[in-house]
Amino acid sequence: MRRSIRLTVLGCAAALGLAVTAIAAASYTPSMGIFQATYKPAGAGFVTIVVAQEKADDPTAGIVIYAPLGYKASLTQAAGTQIGNVVADVQIFDLSSTNVFPLKGPVKVDNPANYPAALNPCTPGVTHEAVWTLNAALASQPANPIPVYVDHTTGAEAAFSSVKMTVCFRDPTLAAGDPRRSPNGTKFLDAAFTVKGVFTNPSKAGNQLWRSVFTPYAPGTGTRNAPGTREAQGVVPMPYRISIKRVRRARRGFFRLAGTVNVAGSLPTGVGLTLFAGVKGKSGLSFKAVASTKTRNGKYVFNRRLPKKVTYLRRAAANDDGLRRSAGDVQLVDRQQRDQQRGQGRAAAETLARFGRALARPRPFDVRVAAVDVLAVIHGERVRAGVFGDVVEERGHRLDEWSLAWETPLAQPLDSYGAVLVFGGAMHADQDDRHPWLREENLFLQRLLMLHMPVLGVCLGAQLLAKAALAPVYRVATPEIGWFDVELTHDAQDDPVFSHLPQGFEAFQWHYYTHDLPGGAVELARSAACTQAFRLGDSAWGIQFHAEVTLPQVESWIEHEDDDEERGHPPEELAETTRARIEGWNELGRTLCGSFVEAAERVAVAV
Structure with missing residues (x-):
């Protein structure tokens, strides 16, 4: 089976929340994306899977979504349990040939025994570990549940994926009365379904590759167009973080900061960072206090004279590795009164001590960009x-x-x-x-x-x-x-x-x-x-x-x-x-x- 693939990896820090690709093809251009509640290794939370196609595309027959190796999935929820929600857009040819209709509803767990292998046209001969149903419907209308078959991978698929989800659609382009036709001639356009309490992130850092394989119908035939199959891929770097600490062996009146940059478990070289400062009590950044430095094997060091009454911030500039923004800690340092009372040298030492204690506290780090x-x-x-x-x-x-x-x-x-x-x-x-x-x-x-x-x-x-x-x-x-x-x-x-x-x-x-x-x-x-x-x-x-x-x-x-x-x-x-x-x-x-x-x-x- 020939697949046309185009992969886009979004910038490390800027795209932690979503990785999406679009695939160019003459009459079939599906896409996919992933939202997650957390991007920490071994973290758990909701996962939203987005699949879509263009309105002018041939109708989709089936989609297989592959979670990367390392993701764990709990598939033991009881039948009838609501594990999430779904929103979707469809065309309904029996109502309108042009309008798009929004649907929404719950995602529920169903009993796999209700889908016997011998009678399942989507995955004939396969018995599934779990089945979810997407119960999306028009407002005040009953849903036509669409099953999603969920299984841990085996065989060749287990080499690149831990879990797969399979969904099939009927052909909306068949004549009315054909039993293979979708209800009311409904054509899938896009859907985003969120599930909670199912996925746990891989325990190891790295780039996580999600895949979705889309197969269209040959319009008007009810037959899958296998040569038209397309694959979309999304990469999620996991994790991204930056550390900062005070270096105590600095000259009096100077501050020295050091730390590391970690992108998906790697320590990049050449990432540019700049320390900025703003005057306390004024909005924005009034001046740049420190010139740039670059990482070496993920490590960096700032060494600069300590000015009065400033806010210290740090950011990473754009570089060839795709890193767009990074972060630093924020600490207000007011030295004006101490300078008057104790002298400038003593005030600098005390300020640095307070600065160091603040940095020792575990907390989120922030970045402020000098100009936007x-x-x-x-x-x-x-x-x-x-x-x-x-x-x-x-x-x-x-x-x-x-x-x-x-x-x-x-x-x-x-x-x-x-x-x-x-x-x-x-x-x-x-x-x-x-x-x-x-x-x-x-x-x-x-x-x-x-x-x-x-x-x-x-x-x-x-x-x-x-x-x-x-x-x-x-x-x-x-x-x-x-x-x-x-x-x-x-x-x-x-x-x-x-x-x-x-x-x-x-x-x-x-x-x-x-x-x-x-x-x-x-x-x-x-x-x-x-x-x-x-x-x-x-x-x-x-x-x-x-x-x-x-x-x-x-x-x-x-x-x-x-x-x-x-x-x-x-x-x-x-x-x-x-x-x-x-x-x-x-x-x-x-x-x-x-x-x-x-x-x-x-x-x-x-x-």
Whole structure:
């Protein structure tokens, strides 16, 4: 069997959360990806497996997903146990030849005895260790469970994989009434299923290779097109970490720091690191205190004069090995009063002692990037960066505005940006047919998630981000146009972007659509109508409310409001209320955006 393979390994530190590939083929271009709760060796947590194909592709007949060697799988859950959830997108040809329908539901354990080997058309003659069912369905409709056959590998497959998952689909292109046809002519497009309490990571460090083998149908025949089989692969480096410690034998008035960089169990040479400093009490990095150094067999050393009242941070610069960002510890050092009381030399020694004790404590290490190019994705002239743009520039960063609707390339490569802001628009997240570039934006946002690029979606931007993560988007029961109460959830208390916001506030809103939470996402805020904010992974946030909006923007929206949509508010009253509240609202927006930009400046790495 001939397989066309294209492998992409994403950058070590930037892509720990997801590895995805796309395979080029004339009429069949499937892809796959993996999210995990933890990337530590021997760590256990949820695993989300994403499989997808293009809408124009031939229908998929079957997929075999291989977990890498070293992964352990517990397959002893009792029948009927819910072990996760699934979201999916499908076409249903009996309902529409063009529309895409979102499905969702639980992942449950079934009894393998219900799938006798002699009668199983998916894996004829094979008795399986475990069977999961994907019970995805339209809202208020019964599910047609799709079985996933799960087994520990044997024979040749055991040389590269520990566990495999097999799923089959019926052919939707057959004539109605053909028993081999899928129910209602349903064609699989994409699915993300999350399972908990099943997988444990390999105990050894290294690059972990996931594989998915996709086989299409020859359309209209109900027969598998074996020569059309394609394989997608994803690499997950495990683990990634950096250590830092104070070296005590340093000259008086100097500090000396040393440590190691570890990428997937290797100690790279030539990784560039730079120590930065910022003045206490001022935002951003006011000056660079230390020049760069490089690792030698994973080791590095900084030796520099100790300035007054600084914050010490460290990051790794881009190098040929693909490492984009690293981390350091943060310790505030205030020497001003001690310099006056004890003299500069004694203060330096005491400061170093305190610095060393702080570094001895086990804690996450952070990084702050000195300058960040921020990309603003916009969807109309009246829906732009607002106060968010001011915050980005005030912190010393540069903002590029860009829209896929312009059909122009980015000003610079995507991976050269440090963060992305995705703003609102007059269109809706499911209007791909009216705005074909929305399909390209969906792929663009999926790419951001693959890269673990810090991204913040606003209103439509949040809906598109959720859609890119395979969550359904749909009309909200009660549109929110104007000022509405928003409450933070318990999870917002420890969130790096939302922890500085008040527990409750009135938020400016302008939306007719909402979305479900993507698999693995954390809800951070709610209103009476819908989810108002979420975090996906450690680098993607979505907010439904318009924290970026300015008074001129609101006045423009009121003036150009779509007559086809339900207004639900007197325009003059909304304008007057907004004029009275916009100043305080802009302060909250500046706080939120400032926290996001700061999160984009830092990359947390567990020691």
